[in-house]
Amino acid sequence: MYQLYGTSGSGNCYKVSLLLTQLYLPFHWHEVDILKGESRSDLFLKKSRAGKVPILETPEGEVLSESNAILFYLAKGSDFLPLEPLQEARVLQWLFWEQYSHEPNIAVARFHKVWGDGDLTPFADKVANGYDALALMNAHLADNLFFVGNRYTIADIGLYAYTHVAHEGGFDMKPYKNVASWLERVSRQPGHIKMAAAK
Numbered sequence: 001m002y003q004l005y006g007t008s009g010s011g012n013c014y015k016v017s018l019l020l021t022q023l024y025l026p027f028h029w030h031e032v033d034i035l036k037g038e039s040r041s042d043l044f045l046k047k048s049r050a051g052k053v054p055i056l057e058t059p060e061g062e063v064l065s066e067s068n069a070i071l072f073y074l075a076k077g078s079d080f081l082p083l084e085p086l087q088e089a090r091v092l093q094w095l096f097w098e099q100y101s102h103e104p105n106i107a108v109a110r111f112h113k114v115w116g117d118g119d120l121t122p123f124a125d126k127v128a129n130g131y132d133a134l135a136l137m138n139a140h141l142a143d144n145l146f147f148v149g150n151r152y153t154i155a156d157i158g159l160y161a162y163t164h165v166a167h168e169g170g171f172d173m174k175p176y177k178n179v180a181s182w183l184e185r186v187s188r189q190p191g192h193i194k195m196a197a198a199k
């Protein structure tokens with residue numbers, strides 16, 4: 001069985017549990033309290049030197065980190081990843097974009113809003129870049145039902161993880177109507193699960 005080490009409330013961890021569930025792959029969730037430094041314990045660092053969740057341990061005992069690399073690994077050969085090379089590369093294009101231009105802004109603003117003192121003044125650049133990311137997604141979704149090939153792929157899973165909770169980071173989602181419709185479409189996919197609330 002797959003072993004998933006993750007933190008409830010983390011979008012990076014949620015995206016992996018969502019895909020495992022939609023692939024009907026049984027897994028065991030190991031809760032890691034990152035606020036107590038559990039991802040930096042000797043035991044955890046032995047599994048992954050980066051000291052970050054999520055990590056996935058395969059039934060063969062191999063360990064994989066980086067949420068979007070895990071999505072890619074699990075989705076290979078399934079309906080969640082196109083076979084055609086250009087389409088596959090477009091999925092990667094969105095997943096890399098998520099980690100560089102979306103998550104570091106929206107997830108970080110949300111972290112400081114929810115788990116910090118709530119004052120985002122020192123994070124104005126994160127907020128501005130987060131709005132830029134939402135605007136770009138909204139523009140793409142004006143002509144597309146999903147991010148790649150008009151079908152649900154791991155590009156959608158990767159982007160859904162922190163977009164659907166962006167409001168918790170103080171982002172006003174009202175102007176992003178196409179994003180709202182896409183969030184709704186993603187939440188209606190077979191086997192969809194909600195993100196577990198932070199413990």
Ligand SMILES: N[C@@H](CCC(=O)N[C@@H](CS)C(=O)NCC(=O)O)C(=O)O
Nearest residue numbers: 010012034039052053054066067068
């Ligand atoms: N690029 C990584 C980011 C992983 C990451 O930043 N994880 C956070 C939780 S969302 C974490 O483990 N933080 C605890 C720490 O850095 O000690 C991924 O996509 O998996």
